[in-house]
Amino acid sequence: xxxxxxxxxxxxxxxxxxxxxxxxxxxxxxxxxxxxxxxxxxxxxxxxxxxxxxxxxxxxxxxxxxxxxxxxxxxxxxxxxxxxxxxxxxxxxxxxxxxxxxxxxxxxxx
Amino acid sequence: xxxxxxxxxxxxxxxxxxxxxxxxxxxxxxxxxxxxxxxxxxxxxxxxxxxxxxxxxxxxxxxxxxxxxxxxxxxxxxxxxxxxxxxxxxxxxxxxxxxxxxxxxxxxxxxxxxxxxxxxxxxx
Numbered sequence: 001x002x003x004x005x006x007x008x009x010x011x012x013x014x015x016x017x018x019x020x021x022x023x024x025x026x027x028x029x030x031x032x033x034x035x036x037x038x039x040x041x042x043x044x045x046x047x048x049x050x051x052x053x054x055x056x057x058x059x060x061x062x063x064x065x066x067x068x069x070x071x072x073x074x075x076x077x078x079x080x081x082x083x084x085x086x087x088x089x090x091x092x093x094x095x096x097x098x099x100x101x102x103x104x105x106x107x108x109x110x
Numbered sequence: 111x112x113x114x115x116x117x118x119x120x121x122x123x124x125x126x127x128x129x130x131x132x133x134x135x136x137x138x139x140x141x142x143x144x145x146x147x148x149x150x151x152x153x154x155x156x157x158x159x160x161x162x163x164x165x166x167x168x169x170x171x172x173x174x175x176x177x178x179x180x181x182x183x184x185x186x187x188x189x190x191x192x193x194x195x196x197x198x199x200x201x202x203x204x205x206x207x208x209x210x211x212x213x214x215x216x217x218x219x220x221x222x223x224x225x226x227x228x229x230x231x232x233x234x
Contacts, residue, residue, distance in 0.1 A: 001172075036220035038155070045205060045227055046147075046155065051220035089155050093219035097160035097169040099145070099209075104154040 004092050006102035012080045012109055020105045021072040022090030028071035033092040035073035037066060040087045040104075049088075050075060077107075085109040112136035112223045114206050119228030126196050126232070132189040132206030132225055140184040143209040145221065146191050148202035156202075159191065160209065174200075196232045203227040 003025035012018035022037075023029060031053045038046040048057040050066035053073065063078045073092070077084055090102040118130040132144070146158040159180040160169040168180055179192040189206050205227045212218030 034217075034219040038221070040155075045224040046207075046221070047224075048220065048222055051210075051222070052218055057222070087154075091157075091220065097143075097162075097167060099157045099160075099219070099221075101147075101155045101157060 002092075002094060002100050004090060004100045004102040006088075006090060006105045008103065009106045009108070012077070012084075012107065014080060014082060014109055016080050017076065017078045018080060018107065019069070020075045020077075020088055020090075020107070021069065022074070022092070022102050023072040024092070029068065029073045029092065031068060033073070033094070035066065035068075036091045036093075037064075037073075037075045038089045038091065039084075040089065041085075046089065080109050082109050112208075114208070114223055114225030116204060116206055116225045116228035119204065119230045121231045121233065122196055123234050124197060124232055127192070127194045128196065128230060130191040130193070130204055130206075130228060130230070132191075134187045134189065134206075134208075137208070137223070139187040143211055144180075144182060144189045145207050145209045146180060146189075147205045147207050147221070147224075148200075149205070149227075150199070150202040153202075155205075158204070161189070193230070196230075198232050201230060201232045203229050 005023040037050040040046045054066040087104045089104045113135045115133045161180045177195045181190045206225045207221040208223040210222040
């Protein structure tokens with residue numbers, strides 16, 4: 001069974017930079033998995049941030065960027081703001097209509 | 111404006127059934143691939159099911175295979191999830207989401223639109 005791994009939690013200072021990662025329990029993440037990232041605050045629906053590894057969704061500030069770092073997909077927030085405090089989920093597309101979500105990273109800005 | 115509005119959630123006993131609906135507007139539903147994604151209380155997101163635009167291709171997560179049935183009515187711009195043999199572990203907020211697949215020459219795979227979700231609670 002494919003497991004997508006994310007850091008359970010992370011903290012960043014206001015104005016700081018943080019990189020969240022998205023890996024595979026076995027193997028490397030590449031652009032072929034079409035990594036995407038979603039932001040979710042409590043009680044709200046997910047919001048699409050990044051798709052196709054590094055393309056920002058409409059209206060997403062450019063302080064959010066996506067990339068492949070080593071063998072993982074990565075979401076970098078540059079100049080973190082208080083309202084970036086959220087849960088962040090990556091999704092890898094496995095083909096045949098199957099998408100696998102990572103466990104999510106709870107980001108604290110303090 | 112794109113809208114996905116889920117309905118049909120509620121409290122159901124273990125072993126019971128429930129049918130969720132998702133009403134879509136603001137985009138061409140009949141050519142869109144749709145999915146259901148769920149989130150158990152305090153847990154992460156979990157992909158549940160996928161249906162292609164014409165209903166010709168359907169997939170399920172192993173956790174719901176054989177119990178859940180996804181369907182759609184393009185004439186009504188609606189997506190459905192029939193859930194049978196419900197278990198306590200099916201308790202979750204269920205989201206419908208459009209899945210953007212791009213084009214043949216420029217594929218893409220991600221969830222671009224999300225509903226607000228409907229809560230399903232399985233408990234006696």
